[in-house]
Structure formats: structure tokens, C-alpha cells
Amino acid sequence: MRSYAIIGCGGIGGYYGGLLQRAGHPTCFLLRSDWAHVRRHGLDIRSKNGNFRLRPVRACRRPEDMPPCDVAIVALKATENARLSAVLPPWVSERPCTVVLLQNGLNQEAHVAAAAPRSRVIGGLCFVCSIKAGPGLIRHLDYGRVALADYRPDRRPGVSSALRRVATDFERAGIPVACAPDLYAARWHKLMWNIPFNGLSALLLSDTRQLLALPETAELCRELMRETARGARACGAPIRPGFANAMMADTAVMKPYATSMLLDRKRKRPMEVDAIYGEPLRDAARHGCRLPRMDMLYRQLVWLDSRHASERSDRRKRIRRPIS
Amino acid sequence: MRSYAIIGCGGIGGYYGGLLQRAGHPTCFLLRSDWAHVRRHGLDIRSKNGNFRLRPVRACRRPEDMPPCDVAIVALKATENARLSAVLPPWVSERPCTVVLLQNGLNQEAHVAAAAPRSRVIGGLCFVCSIKAGPGLIRHLDYGRVALADYRPDRRPGVSSALRRVATDFERAGIPVACAPDLYAARWHKLMWNIPFNGLSALLLSDTRQLLALPETAELCRELMRETARGARACGAPIRPGFANAMMADTAVMKPYATSMLLDRKRKRPMEVDAIYGEPLRDAARHGCRLPRMDMLYRQLVWLDSRHASERSDRRKRIRRPIS
Numbered sequence: 001m002r003s004y005a006i007i008g009c010g011g012i013g014g015y016y017g018g019l020l021q022r023a024g025h026p027t028c029f030l031l032r033s034d035w036a037h038v039r040r041h042g043l044d045i046r047s048k049n050g051n052f053r054l055r056p057v058r059a060c061r062r063p064e065d066m067p068p069c070d071v072a073i074v075a076l077k078a079t080e081n082a083r084l085s086a087v088l089p090p091w092v093s094e095r096p097c098t099v100v101l102l103q104n105g106l107n108q109e110a111h112v113a114a115a116a117p118r119s120r121v122i123g124g125l126c127f128v129c130s131i132k133a134g135p136g137l138i139r140h141l142d143y144g145r146v147a148l149a150d151y152r153p154d155r156r157p158g159v160s161s162a163l164r165r166v167a168t169d170f171e172r173a174g175i176p177v178a179c180a181p182d183l184y185a186a187r188w189h190k191l192m193w194n195i196p197f198n199g200l201s202a203l204l205l206s207d208t209r210q211l212l213a214l215p216e217t218a219e220l221c222r223e224l225m226r227e228t229a230r231g232a233r234a235c236g237a238p239i240r241p242g243f244a245n246a247m248m249a250d251t252a253v254m255k256p257y258a259t260s261m262l263l264d265r266k267r268k269r270p271m272e273v274d275a276i277y278g279e280p281l282r283d284a285a286r287h288g289c290r291l292p293r294m295d296m297l298y299r300q301l302v303w304l305d306s307r308h309a310s311e312r313s314d315r316r317k318r319i320r321r322p323i324s
Numbered sequence: 325m326r327s328y329a330i331i332g333c334g335g336i337g338g339y340y341g342g343l344l345q346r347a348g349h350p351t352c353f354l355l356r357s358d359w360a361h362v363r364r365h366g367l368d369i370r371s372k373n374g375n376f377r378l379r380p381v382r383a384c385r386r387p388e389d390m391p392p393c394d395v396a397i398v399a400l401k402a403t404e405n406a407r408l409s410a411v412l413p414p415w416v417s418e419r420p421c422t423v424v425l426l427q428n429g430l431n432q433e434a435h436v437a438a439a440a441p442r443s444r445v446i447g448g449l450c451f452v453c454s455i456k457a458g459p460g461l462i463r464h465l466d467y468g469r470v471a472l473a474d475y476r477p478d479r480r481p482g483v484s485s486a487l488r489r490v491a492t493d494f495e496r497a498g499i500p501v502a503c504a505p506d507l508y509a510a511r512w513h514k515l516m517w518n519i520p521f522n523g524l525s526a527l528l529l530s531d532t533r534q535l536l537a538l539p540e541t542a543e544l545c546r547e548l549m550r551e552t553a554r555g556a557r558a559c560g561a562p563i564r565p566g567f568a569n570a571m572m573a574d575t576a577v578m579k580p581y582a583t584s585m586l587l588d589r590k591r592k593r594p595m596e597v598d599a600i601y602g603e604p605l606r607d608a609a610r611h612g613c614r615l616p617r618m619d620m621l622y623r624q625l626v627w628l629d630s631r632h633a634s635e636r637s638d639r640r641k642r643i644r645r646p647i648s
Contacts, residue, residue, distance in 0.1 A: 203527070204627055214630055216623040223620075292616040296547075299540040303528055306538055 001025050002169055003069040005089060009034065009043075011130035011260075012102050013075030014138035016146070016175060018045045021054050023173035028058035028066055030089075035061045037135040046133075047140035049174070063089040071098045071166060073124075074112060077264075078103050078275035081111040092116045098162045100124050100148070104194055104260070105275025106187050106283065109151035120162040121151040123183045125190045129257060142255065145176040147190075149183035157181040188232035192239060193247055194276050196224035198261035199297040202271060203304065209256035220293070222248060227291040231280055234289035261301075268308040273301040325349050326493055329393040329413060333358065333367075335454035335584075336426050337399030338462035340470070340499060342369045345378050347497035352382035352390055354413075359385045361459040370457075371464035373498070387413040395422045395490060396443075398436060401588075402427050402599035405435040416440045422486045424448050424472070428518055428584070429599025430511050430607065433475035444486040445475040447507045449514045453581060466579065469500040471514075473507035481505040512556035516563060517571055518600050520548035522585035523621040526595060527628065533580035544617070546572060551615040555604055558613035585625075592632040597625040 003026040006017035013029070021027035031038055042055030060066045066089040080087060081103075092099060092115070099116050101109055102124040112121045129141040148167055150160045159179050170177045180186040200211055200221065212218045225247065229239040251257075264271045277298035284291055327350040330341035337353070345351035355362055366379030384390045390413040404411060405427075416423060416439070423440050425433055426448040436445045453465040472491055474484045483503050494501045504510040524535055524545065536542045549571065553563040575581075588595045601622035608615055 200624075204624065206627070206631075211627075214627055216626040220620060220623040223616075292547075293620050296544060296617050296620055299544040300524075300528065302540040303530070303535075303538055307530075 002071055002165065003027070003067075004169075005066050005069040005072040006030065007063075007072060007074045007087060007089075008076040009038070010075065010077075010132045011138060011140075012126055012128070013073065014043060014132060015045060015047070015128070015130040015140050015144075016075070016102065016126075016170075016173075017073065018043050018052070018054055018138065019173040019175055020169065021057070022052055023169070025169065025173070026058075026069070028060055028069065030060050030063060030066060030087075032061070034135045035059055041136055043136050043138065045138045045140065047138075048142060049140070049144070063087055066091075068095070069097070071100060071169075072116075072119075073100045073102060075102045077270070078105045078108050078272040079270040081108055081275070084111050085115040088115050092119060094118075096120070098122060098166060100166060101151075102126055102146070103275070104190065104198075104272055106184075106191065106279040108275050108279075109183070110153070113151060113153075120160060122148055122160075122163055122166060123151050123187065124148050125186055127190075131263070145178065146170060147178045147180050147186050149180040149186050151183055155182065155184055182237070184235075185232075185237040188228070188235065188237040188280070189239060189243065191232075191276065191280055192225055192228050192244060193251070194259075195228045195280070195294060195297075196221040197251065197257075198259045198272075198276055199301050200224070201259045202261040202265040203297070203300055205262065205265070207256040207258045207262070208251055208254065212252055224293050224297065227294050228280070231284035231289055231291050231294070234287040235280075235283050236287075265304060265308075268311060270309070271301060271305050273298065273305050277301065326395055326489065327351070327391075327393040328493075329390050329396045330354065331387075331396060331398045331411060331413075332400040333362070334399065334401075334456045335462060335464075336450055336452070337397065338367060338456060339369065339371070339452070339454040339464050339468075340399070340426065340450075340494075340497075341397065342367050342376070342378055342462065343497040343499055344493065345381070346376055347493070349493065349497070350382075350393070352384055352393065354384050354387060354390060354411075356385070358459045359383055365460055367460050367462065369462045369464065371462075372466060373464070373468070387411055390415075392419070393421070395424060395493075396440075397424045397426060397448075399426045401594070402429045402432050402596040403594040405432055405599070408435050409439040412439050416443060418442075420444070422446060422490060424490060425475075426450050426470070427599070428514065428522075428596055430508075430515065430603040432599050432603075433507070434477070437475060437477075444484060446472055446484075446487055446490060447475050447511065448472050449510055451514075455587070469502065470494060471502045471504050471510050473504040473510050475507055479506065479508055506561070508559075509556075509561040512552070512559065512561040512604070513563060513567065515556075515600065515604055516549055516552050516568060517575070518583075519552045519604070519618060519621075520545040521575065521581075522583045522596075522600055523625055524548070525583045526585040526589040527621070527624055529586065529589070531580040531582045531586070532575050532578065536576055548617050548621065551618050552604070555608035555613055555615050555618070558611040559604075559607050560611075589628060589632075592635060594633070595625060595629050597622065597629050601625065 006029045039059040068091040100122045125147040127145040133139040330353045363383040392415040420442045424446045449471045451469040457463040
């Protein structure tokens with residue numbers, strides 16, 4: 001059985017890593033705050049498909065403690081990609097392996113490829129509602145499908161044997177998988193949802209149902225989706241006909257959903273603004289395509305993110321200040 | 325001396341009405357929450373041009389209590405214009421007089437003209453920082469200029485003798501006045517500031533300095549100003565060359581300013597969304613001009629406004645619920 005290193009054990013890494021370990025794959029997890037808890041108590045996964053506990057769990061606190069594995073799954077937030085080489089275990093850059101990036105946004109695999117130049121890099125898009133609800137506690141609320149695709153800077157289409165192997169492991173572990181021939185196009189398709197709903201929900205502190213309940217914001221979601229489709233087309237990744245309508249209809253009937261960006265905003269944590277908005281805007285601009293609403297949402301979110309950053313820094317200063 | 329009825333005694337009505345009374349004009353004020361206080365203690369005006377107290381103040385609680393005056397100054401928020409005929413004293417509709425609307429937004433004089441069909445209607449734009457800081461207490465922080473212009477649905481340019489008389493009264497009371505030949509164009513010029521700064525400050529809970537401190541939002545303010553200029557041009561009210569640059573430069577050096585819309589949002593009161601955004605957008609659309617950023621800001625503000633309205637209604641329900 002192929003071995004898996006799970007870098008980041010939040011809602012995504014904990015859930016999918018947990019399913020792989022349950023299926024019998026030797027699996028180890030890189031954790032920060034929950035390390036001691038998970039080492040002691042394992043992982044508790046409450047899934048709409050059935051709860052399960054994993055114990056023992058091989059929990060590592062530092063990247064260099066992770067044993068070499070066949071596949072590394074990076075399930076960190078995109079805001080951490082800038083310092084990725086410090087977070088990946090050393091063997092990822094030293095020997096050929098497979099690295100799967102489970103993340104939102106566009107063009108983020110370039111960070112992985114730079115940090116793991118000898119490895120096959122695979123991008124993964126998760127259509128899942130799963131959150132870390134407490135130390136070692138993962139709540140899988142709904143959905144679960146993963147789209148996997150090879151990262152190729154030249155966008156030559158195809159599906160590598162490494163990708164097929166990972167897809168087989170995922171499927172046997174109970175994870176619905178689709179192998180996509182074009183990662184860049186797959187990412188633009190996912191952005192069709194993330195661009196309207198992540199940003200607006202964070203900005204307006206609202207879930208999907210609240211956004212769609214008011215005609216003015218429902219139409220704004222549609223307009224942002226249309227702009228995303230325009231950007232995708234300009235970048236040579238046209239959106240399938242009917243895709244936007246299907247996505248709006250699905251969202252209207254799904255349970256009210258608090259996006260990851262909304263949760264990040266509420267907790268004043270860094271938001272994935274650059275991966276979800278900055279990269280698509282820059283790619284579209286390179287193709288002469290201006291997207292005013294997406295650009296405006298980007299600027300509003302940068303503002304929020306920057307305020308949260310300065311609040312975090314103020315808090316650190318307060319904590320550090322010596323008592324006089 | 326011409327007599328003045330001041331409808332609404334907030335930062336605008338209290339300040340300008342106070343200056344007119346101080347200059348010797350027989351003046352009466354329509355008040356709601358502060359009526360008893362002002363009747364007893366008068367008005368306390370703390371102005372950067374010098375503090376003064378007015379006592380006694382003729383304070384009326386109901387429109388029908390107001391004695392007939394030569395001029396009525398409407399200094400309510402634009403959100404009250406829909407029910408204007410219930411707020412104006414009866415003599416305004418019964419006999420010819422002069423009604424001055426001191427308000428932000430576009431096309432709001434049409435409400436006044438409908439409620440006072442025999443009167444000369446004048447629009448006034450206040451370039452002033454003045455707030456009601458407590459019962460009967462007005463704080464005038466900065467600026468103070470008023471641009472006055474006749475309301476003519478056909479936009480025929482000109483300055484009526486009624487307008488000249490009001491302007492003379494204002495000037496003698498110490499209020500800097502400019503008479504504009506084209507109210508519609510003057511309102512679009514004022515919107516050049518209100519459209520970027522009112523909405524973004526309310527949405528992002530920030531003052532003007534915070535908006536301009538971050539390059540991303542400073543550029544967004546400029547983009548919204550450019551869209552406003554495009555809308556104005558499409559509607560036949562072109563903005564003077566250099567106006568936008570001057571306005572950005574003025575705002576960058578002025579004291580950090582909390583817009584009226586920001587204050588309304590913080591207090592969860594109705595915001596002037598339709599007057600400042602809805603009307604300009606509809607006028608521009610009638611001329612085939614789409615303004616995506618302004619439209620997006622409008623939709624975001626409608627969302628906030630609607631949430632505040634439902635919170636107010638929840639609160640009323642809670643208060644009304646009998647104790648069981």
C-alpha cells in the first residue's frame with residue numbers, strides 16, 4: 001500500500017487523510033496546535049457518511065520528523081504557500097515522489113513545483129464541506145468529491161500514471177474522484193463558485209442562503225460568475241455551457257453554507273484572497289481582460305485582510321509588552 | 325426678515341437653522357426625540373467658527389404646529405423622502421413659498437415638488453462636517469459651504485429671484501454660498517465624493533484616511549470616481565476637468581472623516597442608498613451607461629440596509645412581546 005504524508009490536518013487534510021488511513025495506507029500527519037492531542041487521542045472524524053475514530057495516529061510536529069512517503073498531500077491554506085519549502089518534509093525536495101495540492105485558487109501548484117522540483121505535482125479541488133471543529137475533531141458536513149489533475153506548466157492535456165495511482169487509492173478509500181485532463185480549466189471551473197460566494201460571504205458576514213435570499217445580492221453573485229466565465233474564456237479555459245446556471249441552482253437548494261473565507265474572516269485569520277482573486281485577475285489582465293466586479297471584491301478583501309493583519313500585530317505587541 | 329421653518333434638526337438643520345436664527349430670522353424647528361429638551365434648554369452649537377447658544381428656540385413637535393414661514397428648509401435624511409408629505413407643515417402645500425432641500429443624492433427634489441406643488445423648490449448641497457452630538461447639541465467640525473440651485477425638471481439653466489433671496493440670507497448669516505445654474509450637474513459633482521467614500525466607508529467600517537492609506541482601496545475610490553464621471557457625462561452633466569484629482573487630493577489631506585453613511589451603519593439606521601446610488605445608476609442606465617463598480621457597491625449596501633431593517637424589526641418584536 002502506498003504511504004501518505006498529510007501536511008496540514010484541518011477540515012480537508014484531516015478528513016481525506018483519515019479516510020486514507022482507515023483504508024489501510026500507512027499515513028502520517030503534520031500538525032501544529034493539535035499535535036499533542038492527536039498523538040495521545042488520535043483523530044475523531046464525524047462524517048455524514050459514518051463516524052470513525054483513528055487511534056493511534058502517527059502525528060509529527062516538525063516536517064523533518066515525517067518519514068519518507070510515496071505521496072505527500074498538502075492541505076494547508078493557500079496563504080501559507082509563500083513559505084512552503086519550510087513546511088514540506090525534506091524528502092519531498094530530495095527525491096522524486098508525488099505531491100498533491102488540495103487547495104482553492106489558481107496557479108498555486110507553481111509554489112509546490114518550486115519547492116519539490118523532482119516530484120510529480122498534482123492539483124486537487126475538493127467539493128466538500130468539512131471543518132476542524134476542535135482538537136483532533138473533524139466534522140464532515142456534506143459532499144466530498146475531489147477532482148484531480150496533473151500540473152503541467154505548458155497545459156499539455158493528459159493523465160499521468162502517478163495521478164491514476166492516487167485516484168485509485170482515493171476511490172478505494174471511499175473518496176469520489178474525477179481525473180481532469182486540464183488542471184487550469186478545472187481550477188477556473190471551481191472559481192466559478194468560489195469567486196462570488198467566498199468573497200461576498202466574508203465581506204457581508206453572511207452564508208450562501210442569505211446572499212441568495214435578496215434579489216440584489218443574488219444578481220451580484222450571478223454577475224461575478226459571469227465575469228469569472230469571461231476571465232476563464234480570455235485565459236483559454238472556457239467554462240462549459242450551462243455550468244453557471246447549474247451552479248447557481250445547486251447553491252440555491254443546498255444547506256446554508258458558511259464558506260472557509262467567511263470562517264477565516266470571523267476568526268480574523270489570513271484569507272485566501274490572492275489565490276482566489278489576485279491570480280485570476282492577473283491572468284485575465286495578461287490576456288487583456290478586465291473584470292471590474294472581481295477586481296473590486298479583491299480590493300475590498302485586501303482591505304479586510306490588511307486590517308486583520310494589523311489587529312493581529314497589535315495583539316502580539318500587547319502580549320509582548322513587559323509589565324512595568 | 326424672512327422667516328424660516330427648519331424641518332429636521334440634525335447636524336445639517338441644527339447648524340444652518342441655528343446660524344439663521346442667530347442672524348435674526350424668525351425661525352422654528354421641527355423636532356422629534358429632542359423636542360422637550362430643545363424647548364426647555366434651546367440649542368447648543370459648538371462650531372469651529374465659534375460656539376453659540378440659542379435660547380429660546382421655537383420647537384415644534386408636529387408639522388401642523390409650525391407657523392407659516394417664507395422658507396422651509398428640509399434637512400431630513402433622504403430615506404424619509406417617500407413620506408415627505410406627512411412630514412411637511414400643511415402650509416407648504418397650500419400656498420406658494422420656498423422650499424430648500426439640503427440633502428445628498430440625486431433627483432430627490434422631485435419628492436419635494438410633489439409634496440409642495442405651488443412652491444419654488446431649491447436644491448442645496450452642503451459641503452460640511454456637522455453632526456448631532458447629543459440632545460440639542462450640534463457639533464460643527466469643519467467646512468460649511470452650501471451650493472444652492474433651482475430645481476427645474478427641464479434643466480433650463482438660471483437663478484431665480486427666490487434663490488437669490490435665500491442665498492443673501494445665508495451669506496448674511498455667515499454661511500458661504502454658491503448659486504449654481506444647473507442643479508442636476510451640481511448634484512453629480514457632489515456624488516463624485518459621496519459615491520466612493522460614503523459607501524466604502526460604511527461597508528468597510530472605515531474613515532476616509534483608512535480607505536486612502538491602502539493602495540488597493542485608494543485606487544478603488546479613484547475607479548468609483550471615474551465611473552461616477554462616466555455616469556455624469558452619459559447623463560449630460562459632464563464633470564469639470566481636474567475635478568476628480570482635486571477631490572482626491574483634498575480628501576487625502578483632510579482630517580480622517582467618518583461619513584454620514586458610516587455613522588448610519590454603525591447605528592444600524594437606514595442608509596441613503598437609493599438617493600446616492602440607486603438614482604444615479606438608474607439615470608445612467610436610461611442613457612445606456614453601465615457602471616459595474618457603482619452597481620456592485622449599491623447591491624452590497626442594499627444587503628446591509630436590509631439586514632439592519634430586519635434586525636430593527638426583530639428588536640421591535642422583542643420589545644412588543646408581552647411578558648408571560
